Each structure stands twice: as C-alpha cells, then as structure tokens.
Amino acid sequence: MLRKLLLPAALFLFFAGVMAQTLPSPAPLRVSLLFFENLEQYAENSGGALVLVTNLGRMQCPSGQLLEGLPFLIQMDYAEGRGVQMVAENVESQAGRMENLRMEWDPVKQRWVIRADGGWMENVYAPVYRVVLGTLRYENLRVVLY
Amino acid sequence: MRVLPVLFLVLLLLSLSPVAAWGGSGTRTRSGVIVGNSFTLRIGKLTMTNVSNLFEMLFGTIKTKDVTMENLVIEVPQGEGTLRIEVGYVTTPYAVMKVSMLQVLGLAITHLSDLIPLLLGKSVTWTDVTIVANSMWAQNLFLLNQLMYVGSPDSSRDVYIEADRMTVSSLSVEKVVKENGRLSFLTLSSGMVMENFLQKTPPPCMCISAPVASCPGQAELKAVSIFSPSVSMAFMEITDKPHKVRATGVELQSPEIWVTYLDLSTLDLENMKVRPC
Numbered sequence: 001m002l003r004k005l006l007l008p009a010a011l012f013l014f015f016a017g018v019m020a021q022t023l024p025s026p027a028p029l030r031v032s033l034l035f036f037e038n039l040e041q042y043a044e045n046s047g048g049a050l051v052l053v054t055n056l057g058r059m060q061c062p063s064g065q066l067l068e069g070l071p072f073l074i075q076m077d078y079a080e081g082r083g084v085q086m087v088a089e090n091v092e093s094q095a096g097r098m099e100n101l102r103m104e105w106d107p108v109k110q111r112w113v114i115r116a117d118g119g120w121m122e123n124v125y126a127p128v129y130r131v132v133l134g135t136l137r138y139e140n141l142r143v144v145l146y
Numbered sequence: 147m148r149v150l151p152v153l154f155l156v157l158l159l160l161s162l163s164p165v166a167a168w169g170g171s172g173t174r175t176r177s178g179v180i181v182g183n184s185f186t187l188r189i190g191k192l193t194m195t196n197v198s199n200l201f202e203m204l205f206g207t208i209k210t211k212d213v214t215m216e217n218l219v220i221e222v223p224q225g226e227g228t229l230r231i232e233v234g235y236v237t238t239p240y241a242v243m244k245v246s247m248l249q250v251l252g253l254a255i256t257h258l259s260d261l262i263p264l265l266l267g268k269s270v271t272w273t274d275v276t277i278v279a280n281s282m283w284a285q286n287l288f289l290l291n292q293l294m295y296v297g298s299p300d301s302s303r304d305v306y307i308e309a310d311r312m313t314v315s316s317l318s319v320e321k322v323v324k325e326n327g328r329l330s331f332l333t334l335s336s337g338m339v340m341e342n343f344l345q346k347t348p349p350p351c352m353c354i355s356a357p358v359a360s361c362p363g364q365a366e367l368k369a370v371s372i373f374s375p376s377v378s379m380a381f382m383e384i385t386d387k388p389h390k391v392r393a394t395g396v397e398l399q400s401p402e403i404w405v406t407y408l409d410l411s412t413l414d415l416e417n418m419k420v421r422p423c
Contacts, residue, residue: 041352041420042350042352043347043350043351043352043422043423044350045350050350050351050422050423051422052352052420052421052422089421090419090420090421090422091418091419091420091421092417092418092419092420093415093417093418094416094417095414095415095416095417095418096414096415096418097412097413097414097415098410098412098413098415099411099412100409100410100411100412101408101409101410101412101413102407102408102409102410103305103345103347103405103407103408103409104407104408105406105407111347111350112305112347112348112352114352114354114420121418
C-alpha cells in the first residue's frame with residue numbers, strides 16, 4: 001500500500017515545485033550521459049533570482065540518471081523526453097559536444113540565446129529549480145521518499 | 147656593378163615630381179578614409195633590410211628581411227567599412243609587399259639618403275612611414291599588443307570572450323559588415339582551441355566557462371574587436387582586392403574578443419559550466 005502511494009506522492013511534491021510561483025530550493029540533477037537535439041539556453045529573472053533556462057527539443061539518457069532532493073529521489077535506467085524545459089541555478093558537464101552552436105540575439109525576447117542543433121554531455125550536474133517534460137518515456141523508474 | 151642600378155634609380159627619381167611620386171595608388175579624402183583598392187600601413191618606426199633587386203622594386207615588389215615595426219596601424223577597406231589593426235611592436239624575419247611603382251618612387255624620394263644602403267642590402271630605419279599597398283604577406287610574425295577592430299565594444303550589447311590562450315589553425319577576416327547600425331568584421335577560422343575559456347553575454351548575463359574548449363571545424367564570428375597582448379603567426383597576408391586578412395598557425399595569449407554573433411560548427415567542451423552571472 002505504502003509503495004503504491006510513493007509515486008503519486010513524489011510526483012505531487014515535484015510538480016508542486018513546478019507550479020510554485022517562487023523558486024523552491026534547487027534539487028541536484030545528475031545525468032551520466034545526455035544526448036540532445038535543439039538546445040536553447042538563456043538566463044532570465046524568475047522569482048527574484050537570475051536562473052538558467054535550458055530547453056531541449058528532444059533528449060535521450062541511455063544510462064542511469066538521478067533527480068535527488070529532499071524528500072525524494074527519482075531514478076531511471078533509461079529516459080527519453082520531448083519538449084523538455086529545465087530551470088536551474090547552473091549546469092555543469094565534465095565533457096560534451098555541441099553541434100552547430102550559435103550565440104545570437106533574440107530580437108523578440110530581447111536576450112542572448114545559445115542554440116545548438118544537437119550534441120551530448122557527459123556527467124551533467126545541475127541544481128534544478130524545476131523540470132518540465134512534454135513527454136517522457138522511461139524504463140525502470142524508481143521513486144524513493146526519504 | 148652594383149652601383150649602376152642605383153644610379154639608374156636616382157636618375158629616374160630625379161626625373162619625377164616628388165609630389166606625384168608620393169601620391170601612391172590610393173586616394174585619400176580629407177577625413178582620412180581610404181577610397182580605392184589599396185590598404186594603408188602607418189608605421190611609427192620601421193627597421194628592415196631590403197632583399198629585392200631594382201627590377202622587382204620598380205615593378206612594386208618590396209622584399210624585406212629582419213623587419214621590426216613599432217606603432218603600426220593598418221587600415222584595410224573591406225565591405226561596408228574599414229578594418230583597423232593596431233600593433234605596438236611587430237617582428238618578422240621575412241615580408242613581401244606589393245605596391246605601385248609610384249609608391250616605390252615616393253618612398254625612395256622621401257628616404258633618398260637611405261637609397262644606396264637599401265639597395266646594397268644594408269639595414270635601414272625609418273620613422274613615421276606611410277605605405278599604401280595592394281597586398282602583403284609575412285612569415286613567422288610576433289606581435290605585441292595587437293588590436294583589431296571596427297568600433298568600440300558595447301558591454302550592454304556585445305558578447306565578451308576571453309581565454310588564457312587561443313590557438314587557431316587558419317583564420318580569415320572576410321569583410322566588414324553593418325547590421326542594425328553596428329559594424330563588425332566577419333571572421334572565419336578553423337581548428338580553434340581555447341584554454342580557460344570564458345564567454346559572457348550582456349544582461350541578463352550568462353557565463354559559459356571551460357578549461358578547454360575546441361572547435362575542430364569552422365567557426366564564424368562577427369567581431370567588434372579582438373585584442374591580445376601577445377600574438378604569433380606562422381604566416382599572415384593581406385590579399386589583393388577584395389582585401390582579406392588571412393593567417394595560419396595563430397596563437398593569441400590572453401585574447402579579449404567582443405562579438406555580435408557566433409556560429410561554431412562543433413564545440414567540444416571539457417568541464418563546462420553554464421551559469422547566470
């Protein structure tokens with residue numbers, strides 16, 4: 001019974017953070033390998049803080065990844081998502097490649113934007129405020145409440 | 147026998163009006179903007195040894211060795227503006243310049259007392275020299291305090307890039323472009339590697355940093371200015387019209403670059419950090 005309640009409870013807590021107007025405490029996100037398409041990255045003011053927004057048209061994580069934050073831990077062996085938006089304090093990666101990388105001024109949104117058609121990043125670490133996934137396909141999802 | 151060409155040149159020079167000879171191949175307006183197909187070098191102090199023969203010189207080819215230049219300013223008319231290159235100090239073991247015959251004669255007249263040492267292959271030093279050239283190239287250059295620019299950078303609009311060291315296999319400044327009322331120079335490069343690279347956008351500021359960033363393919367950037375306190379180049383040329391500045395084997399120490407646009411075919415990053423700043 002308790003195990004059946006774990007997933008809805010974790011998702012409720014996670015999306016409560018997503019919907020919140022003010023920024024929650026960032027939760028560390030770690031991905032060992034991330035392939036992406038149509039990356040867009042920019043800085044913006046959100047909830048009184050300057051955050052880094054990363055939009056990915058498509059992402060694929062072929063090996064284990066982890067979203068860890070009190071009081072939950074979400075782990076998947078494989079994940080594939082579309083329409084991904086990640087709002088983070090910063091993003092770090094041990095190694096990576098960006099293909100057709102542009103740094104350009106967006107005249108509509110009046111800000112500088114990094115755009116890349118594709119690429120990959122290894123050992124990604126990001127303290128995330130929120131993650132929004134248009135669609136998510138996963139294998140071996142594990143959600144643990146502390 | 148070596149005196150005969152000198153005598154020939156002296157007689158030729160004496161038969162020309164100095165004013166006409168000084169005119170060069172370019173035409174200059176009152177504001178100093180170069181009109182025509184030539185670029186200008188202004189050199190505070192030039193030391194060189196001429197290694198071209200009289201025939202080559204009369205047809206506008208000046209070959210020099212052991213060249214040092216202080217306070218060099220090169221103005222290259224390109225596309226919609228003029229690219230300016232300022233260098234505090236330059237050395238090159240070998241350089242070749244193509245100028246008009248009139249320019250050769252103008253230089254000879256202005257430095258008449260150095261004519262014989264020049265033709266005999268002795269080192270000469272000139273100050274406040276202006277040369278209007280059609281093309282030039284040089285090998286193994288070493289430059290101190292090099293600034294290449296078309297305007298002043300605007301920290302509220304331009305992206306700033308710095309690195310401890312930047313190496314580029316080949317680089318070409320294609321043309322000066324004007325977009326949204328701002329001038330920038332279109333630069334294509336390949337085989338670029340940067341150490342301790344930092345890139346910063348105007349507010350809302352975003353910083354990208356990496357101990358090593360490399361772009362093995364082509365990089366296109368529209369730059370407002372590029373400064374480096376120390377630069378070396380295996381080869382550098384300014385081509386005949388349309389003038390393009392090309393260089394190979396380029397190494398810039400502590401470069402500071404302001405760009406309005408950046409497009410990299412691929413960028414490999416190690417220990418990358420992206421953060422608002």
